[in-house]
C-alpha cells in the first residue's frame with residue numbers, strides 16, 4: 001500500500017509539474033515575442049533619424065576644408081560614430097528578423113563559387129583602403145557541384161561578415177583569402193582565412209555569442225559591436241551548415257564553413 005501510494009503521489013506531482021510548466025511557457029513565449037517586436041520597431045524607428053543625421057554630416061563634409069582644424073576633427077568623429085550607429089541598428093534589425101522567424105526565408109539554388117566572386121568584388125575597396133592583399137581561390141570547374149540550397153541574401157551576408165572581420169582584424173600589409181573547395185566527403189565548403197591578430201584559444205567558444213568581443217576596447221575602436229558572428233551563427237543554423245574556426249594569436253584565423261550536400265532540384 002505504501003509503495004502504491006508513493007507511486008500515485010509521484011505521478012500526481014509529475015503531472016502537476018507538467019501542467020504548471022505548460023502554463024508558464026505561454027507568458028514566456030508572449031514576452032519573448034514582445035521583446036522581438038520591440039527590437040524590430042526600435043531599430044526601424046532609429047534608422048530614419050540616423051539616415052538624416054548621416055546625410056547632413058555628408059553635406060557638411062563637402063565644405064570641410066573651410067572649417068578650422070578642430071571643427072574638422074569633430075566632423076570626422078561625428079561621421080565615424082554615425083556610421084557605426086547605422087551598422088549597429090542594421091545588425092539589430094537583422095537579429096530581430098531572424099529571431100522572429102515569422103518571415104519565411106526563400107530557399108533557392110545558390111552558386112557558392114559565384115557568391116565568392118561577388119563578395120570578393122564587394123569587399124575589395126575595403127581591403128584596398130586598409131592596404132590588405134585580398135585573394136580569391138574559387139575556380140569555375142565544369143560539372144562540379146558548387147550549388148547549395150539556401151537563401152542568396154543570407155549567404156552573401158554570411159560571407160561578407162567573415163570577410164569584413166578578416167579585414168578588420170588584420171593589420172595593413174596582411175592577407176585575406178576566400179576559397180571554395182569540395183571536402184573529401186563531397187561537402188561544398190567556403191574558407192575565409194586571414195593573417196591577422198588571431199583569437200586566443202580560450203575565447204574561441206564565445207565569439208559567436210551576441211555582443212561578445214574578445215578585446216572590448218580594441219573591437220570598439222575598430223567599429224565592432226559584437227553582433228556580426230551571432231548573425232552568422234543564425235544564418236548557419238537556418239542552412240544546416242557548420243563552421244570550424246582555427247586560430248593562432250599573432251598569426252591569423254581560418255573560418256571554414258561546411259554546407260549540406262543534399263541533392264538540389266535544378
Ligand code: ADP
Pocket residue numbers: 165166168169194196197198199207208212213214215219223224225226227228229230253
Ligand atoms: P565585431 O562586430 O566586434 O567584429 P563579431 O561578432 O563579428 O563582432 O566578432 C566577435 C569578436 O570575435 C570580435 O570582436 C573579435 O574580437 C573576434 N573576431 C572575429 N573575427 C575575427 C578574426 N578574423 N580575427 C580576429 N578576431 C576576430
